[in-house]
Amino acid sequence: MLFYSFFKSLVGKEIVVELKNDMSLHGTLDSVDQYLNMKLLDIAVTDAEKFPHMLAVKNIFIRGSVIRYVHLPAEEVDVQQLQDASRRDAEQAKHSTKTGAAAAAAAGKGQPTKDTRPDQSDKVAAS
Amino acid sequence: MSAPTSTLDAFYGKKVLIITNDGRTLVGSFQGYDQTINVVLTDSSERVYSSHQGIQTVPLGAYMVRGDNIAIVGEVNEEEDAQLDFDAIKAEPLRHIVH
Numbered sequence: 629m630l631f632y633s634f635f636k637s638l639v640g641k642e643i644v645v646e647l648k649n650d651m652s653l654h655g656t657l658d659s660v661d662q663y664l665n666m667k668l669l670d671i672a673v674t675d676a677e678k679f680p681h682m683l684a685v686k687n688i689f690i691r692g693s694v695i696r697y698v699h700l701p702a703e704e705v706d707v708q709q710l711q712d713a714s715r716r717d718a719e720q721a722k723h724s725t726k727t728g729a730a731a732a733a734a735a736g737k738g739q740p741t742k743d744t745r746p747d748q749s750d751k752v753a754a755s
Numbered sequence: 756m757s758a759p760t761s762t763l764d765a766f767y768g769k770k771v772l773i774i775t776n777d778g779r780t781l782v783g784s785f786q787g788y789d790q791t792i793n794v795v796l797t798d799s800s801e802r803v804y805s806s807h808q809g810i811q812t813v814p815l816g817a818y819m820v821r822g823d824n825i826a827i828v829g830e831v832n833e834e835e836d837a838q839l840d841f842d843a844i845k846a847e848p849l850r851h852i853v854h
Binding site for chain 2: 648650659660661665666667671678679680681682683684685686687689691693694
């Protein structure tokens with residue numbers, strides 16, 4: 629959920645989104661959800677000569693799964709802070725995986741270990 | 756997981772343009788959607804782009820587009836859209852989405 633929160637902090641800012649069909653658009657980030665689907669306002673296609681498909685379109689919804697890159701405004705991003713937060717997030721995920729496995733082993737007491745993955749994903753999502 | 760917070764509610768009843776993962780451009784009246792971004796259009800048509808002639812419009816009627824296959828949903832400004840000279844707009848068809 630870290631990058632979801634991160635993108636929420638960029639709402640209202642101008643971003644460039646490059647799609648997996650090589651089309652690239654810029655516009656104001658209006659909203660984002662947990663799949664990183666994004667809504668952009670007042671968009672323009674970067675290469676309108678090549679992509680005249682959205683000349684009369686201003687507000688769009690982009691499915692998160694088709695986004696290749698998001699170009700961010702450098703002055704809006706604290707890279708150091710983002711890096712620290714990413715590391716903390718990864719560390720926490722690792723930790724909850726370990727405790728999840730240990731708890732399952734203790735509960736099982738020699739019985740076949742059951743799959744604890746749903747538990748872990750819950751913990752990660754909640755943290 | 757809970758429903759997405761970034762919704763398509765703003766598009767209800769409006770004329771929208773959908774770009775699909777296989778590069779097609781569909782235009783129609785937005786009637787509904789669900790959490791996987793499956794979308795229902797009525798009075799829809801496909802706009803076929805080509806580099807040697809203008810835009811061809813193929814009427815399709817009511818259409819349900821599966822969310823998996825949707826790249827972009829955009830609201831069409833009908834006034835601006837009516838001003839476009841379809842015969843003069845020539846472009847290569849869009850490339851497929853490659854994951």
